[in-house]
Amino acid sequence: MSKLCEYCLPGLLVEDHSIPVPLDWRGTTPAELAGVSADDMTLLARESANESPDPAFAGKSLSLFYRIVRSPEKASEHFPLIVYLQGGPGGAEPRPLDPHSDGWMAEAIKHFRIVLPDQRGCGRSSRVEGSVINRIGAEAKAEGADPARRQADYLKRFLADSIIRDFEYLRLSEFGGERWVTLGQSYGGFLTMANLSTFPEGVAAAFTCGGIPHIPADAADVYAHTFPRMVKKTQGFYERYPEDERRVALVADRLAAGDVTLPDGSPFSIRRLQLIGAGLGMKPAPERLHSLFDTAFVVGDGSADAALAAAGGDVFKVELSDGFRHAVMEMTASPSNPLYWTLQEFIYADGRMAHPIRWAAAQEAAKRPEFAPSVRPLMLFAEAMFPWMFDEDPALIPFRPAMDLLMEDTEFGHLYDQ
Structure with missing residues (x-):
């Protein structure tokens, strides 16, 4: 079970969840890991699936933490999903205090179940900080590998290509493949474009409030x-x-x-x-x-x-x-x-x-x-x-x-x- 706990904030019903996701997504797909068919994979999804994971990271996983936020008055109703793509990079999801602590949430809970996933490396999703990077380097050194190279390759696993695969796996494995609306803020706009390029079939609608990248980016x-x-x-x-x-x-x-x-x-x-x-x-x-x-x-x-x-x-x-x-x-x-x-x-x-x-x-x-x-x-x-x-x-x-x-x-x- 992914559910950790359930509690009430003023005007909000909140569930905390956590699921494991691969550290290195290369060599597999969210659909394969979730055990569902994916006959219409995009070129980008297929491209990554045909690559090999880094041997140092193969078989290792991270924790993906997310919250589901609903209106207490409408908790029994099956509202559609909206997932918030937080800005950053390196930004955890907002920690709501009430419906008005984030400007958009008071309106959103009238129409949606809100999904707030901490991007990998942030918040409660296998947070990355100096002590973690030092440990990665120490492990590489003990194995006779280049510590800095191992650290650099590890950090590459925390960019948008991995983040959107985490979220697609979350959609497939925990929400039955239900299409969701995405709301991207700042860097969340970058994630929106990457997600639409790789997993468009999962998106019912996509909204952004800043952060649309120039493509190709430079x-x-x-x-x-x-x-x-x-x-x-x-x-x-x-x-x-x-x-x-x-x-x-x-x-x-x-x-x-x-x-x-x-x-x-x-x-x-x-x-x-x-x-x-x-x-x-x-x-x-x-x-x-x-x-x-x-x-x-x-x-x-x-x-x-x-x-x-x-x-x-x-x-x-x-x-x-x-x-x-x-x-x-x-x-x-x-x-x-x-x-x-x-x-x-x-x-x-x-x-x-x-x-x-x-x-x-x-x-x-x-x-x-x-x-x-x-x-x-x-x-x-x-x-x-x-x-x-x-x-x-x-x-x-x-x-x-x-x-x-x-x-x-x-x-x-x-x-x-x-």
């Missing part, structure tokens, strides 16, 4: 287009809150000394500060940043001029508040979802690629001097990852050896039927 092309947008978004923030331009500049000048750390002990560098722009594409990000810098300084009235005056004009004596450093750490650290940054650029990897990704965002940033840490006004990075993050963020450090290999790889799971 990480370098994505960042070539998004870096100019980062400039505009940063400039818009400064135009809206001119004092924050001065505050950001003073904080950056203070960090240039290289002696400031975040509460977790990691370096508080200017480039780390630039990561706070990650949410500038969404509302109310400018207001959140404005609030962040409102209490950046220990001494003075909160303005950059007062903080510098209190330091006797010596920028390296400006004191940054503990609350500010803690807030920046929470905004830029990765302990709760390390796969978000680890897999960030590989969501654009599709099948056999003509060239490796090679840190696409970092390559684009290097072409744009306006993003240099010494330039003022300081430009902020939006959703972009960089090699140095895997040297400085404690949650990401264990992933660095694997990342160096993945960035040179050109063979990934095939996602889209073009």
Whole structure:
């Protein structure tokens, strides 16, 4: 039985479930594993079934955790299914508190049984973090294999081609093959397109709220287009809150000394500060940043001029508040979802690629001097990852050896039927 427990939240009836799924889906199909016929397999489904699994992963399984959420008043009615494809990568499903804690759920429970599966590696689905990656490397070393290569190949099993097979197996094995509606948010839109390319027969309708990938996808092309947008978004923030331009500049000048750390002990560098722009594409990000810098300084009235005056004009004596450093750490650290940054650029990897990704965002940033840490006004990075993050963020450090290999790889799971 897959059911773990059943309980009530305010306005919601919730069931928790977990089922095993193969770590490596190559060599089989969701239909075969579920014991159902699949005469009309798509080319992509058949292609993976004809491949061989990695010998290191053959026969190994992961846990796929999912919730079923219903209206208590209509629990006895057989409503159709809607599965929520969460954003990410590396994002667990929302944990509802009541029907209104997620904007769409209050309406959805009037018409659907809601299925909330944690994507593999996230939440309660065989979560991947530094300790897991270290263990994978240690096992490889004990077997005389290359630890970093084993870790890299393991991480490849947590991309969209595996995720959609987990969900198709879930549909076939636990819901009797009933077609469902999909709702994809952000990265969930990528999963939507991959799912429609591989298992269209299982989809009654597909909705997305952002995150439709360009097909064929290319990480370098994505960042070539998004870096100019980062400039505009940063400039818009400064135009809206001119004092924050001065505050950001003073904080950056203070960090240039290289002696400031975040509460977790990691370096508080200017480039780390630039990561706070990650949410500038969404509302109310400018207001959140404005609030962040409102209490950046220990001494003075909160303005950059007062903080510098209190330091006797010596920028390296400006004191940054503990609350500010803690807030920046929470905004830029990765302990709760390390796969978000680890897999960030590989969501654009599709099948056999003509060239490796090679840190696409970092390559684009290097072409744009306006993003240099010494330039003022300081430009902020939006959703972009960089090699140095895997040297400085404690949650990401264990992933660095694997990342160096993945960035040179050109063979990934095939996602889209073009």
